[in-house]
Amino acid sequence: MSIPELRAEYHSRVCANIIRVNRARDEGGYPNFADGSNRASSNIAWNLLDKLKCSAIFGGISGQTAGDLFESETKDFLEAAFGLLRHLRPGRWMYTTERTAISGFEQYAHLARLAELIDQNSELASALGGDYIVEPDIVIGRFAVSDDEINANEQIINSESSIAQFTPLRLSNRATQQPSLHASISCKWTIRSDRSQNTRTEALNLIRNRKGHIPHIVAVTAEPLPSRLAALALGTGDLDCVYHFALQELTESIAEIENEDQMEMLNMLVQGQRLRDISDLPFDLAI
Numbered sequence: 001m002s003i004p005e006l007r008a009e010y011h012s013r014v015c016a017n018i019i020r021v022n023r024a025r026d027e028g029g030y031p032n033f034a035d036g037s038n039r040a041s042s043n044i045a046w047n048l049l050d051k052l053k054c055s056a057i058f059g060g061i062s063g064q065t066a067g068d069l070f071e072s073e074t075k076d077f078l079e080a081a082f083g084l085l086r087h088l089r090p091g092r093w094m095y096t097t098e099r100t101a102i103s104g105f106e107q108y109a110h111l112a113r114l115a116e117l118i119d120q121n122s123e124l125a126s127a128l129g130g131d132y133i134v135e136p137d138i139v140i141g142r143f144a145v146s147d148d149e150i151n152a153n154e155q156i157i158n159s160e161s162s163i164a165q166f167t168p169l170r171l172s173n174r175a176t177q178q179p180s181l182h183a184s185i186s187c188k189w190t191i192r193s194d195r196s197q198n199t200r201t202e203a204l205n206l207i208r209n210r211k212g213h214i215p216h217i218v219a220v221t222a223e224p225l226p227s228r229l230a231a232l233a234l235g236t237g238d239l240d241c242v243y244h245f246a247l248q249e250l251t252e253s254i255a256e257i258e259n260e261d262q263m264e265m266l267n268m269l270v271q272g273q274r275l276r277d278i279s280d281l282p283f284d285l286a287i
Contacts, residue, residue, distance in 0.1 A: 003081050007279050010077040011246060014222070015054035018069045018189075020061050032066060033190050033222045040259050044224040047253030052246060063189070071097045071137045071187040074220050074245070074278070078138070078185075081282035089286040092143040094179055099135040105181035106168045107212035108133075134202045137187040140216075140285065141179030144171040168212065181206075183216035183285055188232070191223040196232040203238035216240055216285055220278060224250065226265040233274040241284070242269075247277035 001009075022036075023029025025046050030036045034045030049056065079095045103112040111133050147170065150156050157164055165173060168180055184206055186199045203217045220243045223229050233242040244250055247270070254263050269275035276284070 001080070001084075003084060003279055003282065006077055006081050006084075010073060010278070011052050011054075013073050013076075014070070014245065015049075015052055016057075017073065018061065018066050019049065019054055019057065020059050021049075021056045022058070022060070024056070032061060034224055035190075038225065040257065040262055041225045041228075043257045044250070044253045044262070047256050048224060048246060048249055051249035051252055067187065067189045068097075070189045070222065074185070074187055075138045077278065078140070078282060078285070081279070082140075082285055085282055085286045091145070093182070094141040094143065095138070097138055100139050102134050102136070102139075102181060102184070102206065102209075104178060105139075105141055106174075106178050107181055107210040107215070109176075109178055110211060111209060134184070134205050136184040136202070138183075138185035139181060140183040140185070142182045143179045144169055144174065144177060146171045180212070181215040183218065185216075186219040188219060188221040188223065191221055191225075191228045191232055199232060200238045207238070218243060218281065218284075220245060220281070222246075224253070226254070226262045226269065229269060229275060230265055233269050235274075241274060241276055243276050243278050243281045245278050247275065 018032075020032045021029050022032075030042040031045040031049060035041040048054075075095055075097050079093075082089070082093070101112075102108040103110075103115065115133060147157060147159060150170070151158075157170075159172065164170060167173060171177065184202075186202065188196075188199065199219055206217055207214055217238070218240050219232055221229070221232070222245045229242065229244070232239070251266060251270075254266055266275070
């Protein structure tokens with residue numbers, strides 16, 4: 001299956017399992033990823049349903065349930081799509097939407113011991129708090145490789161050698177085998193200002209508290225309003241990039257409502273390399 005086919009399948013599952021509408025469009029209803037109090041948001045979201053060929057499924061679904069399902073569907077898409085690029089980025093990978101603390105990964109293993117010390121010392125607890133241990137919505141980890149794998153094509157290294165004894169990529173270098181955190185993915189079904197701030201805080205914690213390389217730090221969202229996408233996408237230094245679950249269809253949907261302000265903001269985000277489509281993410285993860 002190709003990545004365009006996987007993307008279409010992803011959209012079909014999002015439409016069937018997550019998107020709900022409260023009332024018909026001519027009755028003032030709106031899809032559950034739109035802000036019903038914002039006319040542009042509602043109109044863009046309705047247009048998106050048409051572009052994605054989503055049938056309007058009436059009913060309700062809690063925000064928590066929608067968010068959890070969005071994480072799961074996005075994880076499944078990325079696992080399948082990234083798997084197609086294994087020739088570009090070989091390795092043994094793990095994908096999960098379980099609330100996995102970053103202290104379970106190579107670059108952040110030291111945080112587990114720090115958490116123990118804080119639990120035992122009230123002064124440390126008041127000074128440091130505990131917000132530095134992030135639990136991303138989706139994590140992708142890479143497992144270390146054995147020397148046999150390293151030497152699969154030719155003799156590159158041997159166990160008697162005194163070099164390359166510290167790199168976490170070699171399985172033989174660690175007593176406890178923890179995967180390296182390859183990507184931390186924040187999933188936001190919609191974007192509000194408080195949610196965007198939380199995502200940025202988590203990203204900065206991932207950057208500041210690591211011992212080793214920075215993982216890919218990205219966000220995926222279905223938010224239809226570019227001005228709200230900007231709350232998360234604008235600026236540099238924390239998130240690598242924001243990915244929309246249907247950027248092409250979003251662009252066409254905004255063009256149809258002829259809202260120059262929203263289209264200008266969308267173009268600025270895309271041309272400024274701060275907003276990409278979900279289909280770009282597997283390729284970016286291969287970098």
